[in-house]
Amino acid sequence: MVAIQVENVSKRYGTLTALDRVGFTVEEGEIFGFLGPNGAGKSTMINIFLDFVRPTEGTVSIFGHNCQQEGHLARERMGVLPEGYSVYDRLTGRQHVEFAINSKDADEEPMKLLERVGIRDAADRKAGGYSKGMAQRLVLAMALVGKPDLLILDEPTTGLDPNGAREMRTIITEESERGATVFFSSHILEQVEAVCDRVGILYQGELAAIDTIEGLRESMGGGTKLQITVNDIDEGVLDSIESLDGVENAWLSNDGRKVEVTCSNDAKLDVVIALDDAGVDVSDFRTDEASLEDMFAAYTGGSR
Amino acid sequence: MSWRTIASKDYHESKDSRLVRYLLYLFVAACLIGGYVFPVTTTGDVTKDRFAGFMTATITLLLPLLGILLSYNAIVGERESGRLALLLSLPHNRQDVVFGKLVGRGGFLALGVIVGLFGAGALVIYPFGSVSATSTVSYLAYVLLTLAFGAVYFGIGLTISTATVSKQRATVAAFGVFFVFVIVWDAIRDGSAFLLDQAGLIDGTLPQELPNWLLFLHGAEPGMLYERIIEGFFEGSESGPYLSAEAPWYLGEWVALVVFLVWAVVPLLVGYRRFEVTDL
Amino acid sequence: MNWRAIARKDFLDSVRSRTLWALVALFVGLLALIAYAGQLTGETDVTQFVGFTGEAFALFVPLVSVVLGYKAVVDERESGTIALALSFPHTRADFVIGKFVGRSLVLAIPVLVGMLVASVLVVVLYDSVPVFEYLVFSVLSVVLGVSFLAIAIGLSMLTTSGRRVTAGAFGAYIVLGVLWSELIDALVLILWRFDATVLVSPPEWATFAQLASPVESYHRLVTAVFDTGPGTAYTTPDSPWFVDAWVAALLLLAWVVFALGVGYLRFSRSDL
Structure with missing residues (x-):
């Protein structure tokens, strides 16, 4: 009914x-x-x-x-x-x-x-x-x-x-x-x-x-968000990160100083390694639960 | 049925134009004031067909202005801004557009005339007058005639609107027509009489009378025709250079009526035809 | 039948806020005063009392009604309490009927209690009192109030702007309750191009238009019961048939239906 x-x-x-x-x-x-x-x-x-x-x-x-x-x-x-x-x-x-x-x-x-x-x-x-x-x-x-x-x-x-x-x-x-x-x-x-x-x-x-919540989380790639502070980064690197297994989205923060990545829990380390391989200096590293805003970003094609 | 869409769009557009709206209010108010004042200023039976003549001066001034203002911008404004192309890219054909505009904007004009004149009529009849079958028919004829008079200038405006390519030119043409026909037409008559007198073509004694053929030409302006039809048919007047018994037949009210109808129909048709064949 | 819950709440509100008690006191005081003052002239026929009361009620009852009614709906819309009330299974019609019934009671009780208390004085101070006519007069006074209440509530439903409702409601009171006859006279005078002789024997439609205000209808009905008051203007031998008492009763009823109907039409279609 x-x-x-x-x-x-x-x-x-x-x-x-x-x-x-x-x-x-x-x-x-x-x-x-x-x-x-x-x-x-x-x-x-x-x-x-x-x-x-x-x-x-x-x-x-x-x-x-x-x-x-x-x-x-x-x-x-x-x-x-x-x-x-x-x-x-x-x-x-x-x-x-x-x-x-x-x-x-x-x-x-x-x-x-x-x-x-x-x-x-x-x-x-x-x-x-x-x-x-x-x-x-x-x-x-x-x-x-x-x-x-x-x-x-x-x-x-x-x-x-x-x-x-x-x-x-x-x-x-x-x-x-x-x-x-x-x-x-x-x-x-x-x-x-x-x-x-x-x-x-x-x-x-x-x-x-x-x-369902699980369904949403799953399609979000585990719902973890990484914030990686970098010194200098080439836009092209973002594409290679996005191509990694378990990575949903990768983008540059507004000030251009941080890489933000949504990915599954297991993929966190892979991302950092990939950045290192690409010759990017990682000076700080933080993980967040994916906020609702990120979820919206994922569902509405990333309005940022 | 897509002309209906255009008609209702144009009706609302006209309603939204503040100038046109206030002018329409002014017209209706003038009619009502006329109807209100008329019984006081007249003696005898107020219902005896003299109200039309009482209103002529007001109507021949205001209605042309209203008619032209409503129509002169109908096509050219939309053509210039490109909205016409947009309109015609929708499934409207050109007939629909013109006919819709005619009904929408003309309907606005007709509404003003009908409300004003019927309101005025009611004020004339009540409480001092009386209603009879003949007076009702005659008043209806008067309203129809006035509507047709509005249509003359509406048609002129529409012709201007379809024949010009820029809004500015349309404005100049529209006000030119209004200025010549409504404001200075009487002066033209005096002026030409003066000139002919100077040239020795007519007898200089006062009052200067124009030759009949010139009287006919001068009298073929819509406002003059409208006035003459009212004098001839509604008031039964038989004086003046046009209607007196000595005047030739072609100056009489019947010919005036025919010429008037030509005015009412031809500009509308010409404007319509032009719009159909012209490039956008 | 859920209007009852709304009516009950509305009525209890006025009990809690002591509006009801204040009105009862006001009407009892007013009517006692009229009953006492009315017989000081030495005239002790009961029509004396009815005449004075009718005149006082004609001014006073509509005012009380307007004050009671004009905020009924718009206030709840402005404050948002309507969202609470209408989230329950009430239709909007229930909501309006409940308000109307509840507030009608708040008006009727003071009027009837006042008339009841005054009746004691009237029995003592005046000649014989016709019980039935006295009752009818009391009910008519309530009906007068109810018609203005309907007008005020109708206006209250029309817009969401409290200021406009206030202006409309008090405007309606001034126009219909105070100035109506003068306005009709002015209209006739204007139509007759300021020929004042017309006012001596106005046209029939003008007589009818005069009657169309709830206050005038009330006067007409009071005259039908007691043959006194301003309503006698309609009972002259050459009065047209359509200013008879039953027409006045119909007109009063029509005001209720018309005002609530128009307001409801608007209210039922609008977004809250």
Whole structure:
């Protein structure tokens, strides 16, 4: 059974294209990470799920309900942590959750939910006085009302401290174990990596890749990035490095002082040897995990 | 059906031109003010066909300007900037382009005339006048005539637009026509009378009267024709050098109508034909 | 039927913020004052009280409605709370109906409570009180408020700019609630090229246009119940049939449908 079906969706604002013919499906029970830098169009996509924004073309359906024509039916099975919301300043946390319970005709204990997201103590304080992180937890509690079959979380860890982010992950895992489908967007690779079954990468409004984390890493060549400080290098050497086994990409940094290489773990030494063979002086050497940015570079043809 | 695309594009383009838009507002406002003031300045039944004559001076000034402004740039501007080539590289043929422009820009002009004159008509009828079948038909005829008058200058502008190669020349030609026909035409008549008098060709006693053939030529300008048709058909006037009983038949309103229709049709056709055969 | 959750929240909001209590106090005070002052002239027929109240309500109730309604939607859009509310399974129609119903209650309760409290004074101070007519008058006053509430909420849905909604809502109050008759008179006068005699016996359409403002419709309906107040202008022998009371009732209803309808059309199609 398909939870989310996105078909050929575009959204244009005048000449600006926020989404360009995006299509993918999310199966029921999956944890799907929607990855992309800020401004890639992630929130636009989620706003289309919620019918806050109407697509210029294409259709989105959730559990078989078209989001534009039967949005409220789709939302009946959804719990949402939207982006760009704000809470009702004059209502307490508990009143917020009660509102959510009324809205979904659910029958739940508000305090239990607030406890689960860790703001039980603040339940009877006005939400206007909440910090960003507390507000985020509160809205998560509202999203959990009624045991939704699909959780849509837009940048859920915004405003949360590392501890909060970990709790968020726990909740996501618990919900998934309960049988819920989880769709969440983020611009931070680690979060997605930690919990997601599958990832879609959105870049400049286009779906650049869609795969499992392992699949992505594999196609990234193990996901290690080398930074080698050199004194003087000929551009031609980069080509010979790229031709090495296990090397994905090699390029010169902006100041021309460093060679940056993405490659598999095993190939690290080969790269340094190759540089030495080519007569290049290596003065410093560093390895990084491949950052999301490098991943995008790999998937979008290297925008640097 | 691709002329429709062009028509709607051109309609919106005209709407976006601030000068044209304000001129159109001015035209509509002038019509409405005319309709508003007319019942106060006149005595007797206000619905008796004199409103057309009341408006002639305003309309013969504003409508030519509006008509020419809307059309003189229609083709040449796009040709100069290369957009015409772009337009014709899309699946539009030349007929579509001209016809679309005609409908789009002409529609804008027609809209102004219709809104202005019907609004004015309503203000004339209500609350002091009355509506009858004959007055309605006659008013409709008046609106049609005025539309045709707009079409004359629109056609002239279109001819200029298809016949010139640069925007600058089109501008000069368009305003030249406007200047000669609308601004100085009356002075030309007095001037030629003066010259003929000096040359001893006509009798110098005042008021100087031109020979009939010259009167005909001078009276063949669209604005003069428009005025004469209104005087002859709508007001039933039988005075003046053109319409009095002594004037020869070819100065009368029927001939005026024929010449007027020629004006309304020929420039449009010429412009259209030229555009079809010319190199881009 | 999810508008109930929205209506409940909206209503409770006004309870929590004490708006409701302030309005109840205001209306009770106002009506008690009118009831007391109305009989000081020595005239103790109940139409005296109704006449004064009708005039006061005509100015006051629309103002309260506009204040209650004009921020209803635009505020949530500007602050972003709407993203929260609409991420639940409410349609946008539910959202609007909920707001409308919730705020109608916030308006109706003070008016009705005020009339109830005043009725005690009225029974004591005035001659016989016709219970049914008194009730109808109270309900009519609520309906007047509801029509302005619909107008304000309708405007609130039209744009995302709070400033424009504010200007529009208070403009609507001034035009429809305060200046309407003068504006129609001015229009007639302009059309008649400033021949002032026309105002003595205006054309029939002008009479109808006068009636079309919710305030005038309210006056007309009050006159149908108590035969007093400014609405008597419509009950002269030569009044056209289309200024009858049922037309006024239809007009009031039409305002609600029209204002909410137009606002909703726009709101339902826009991106948030």
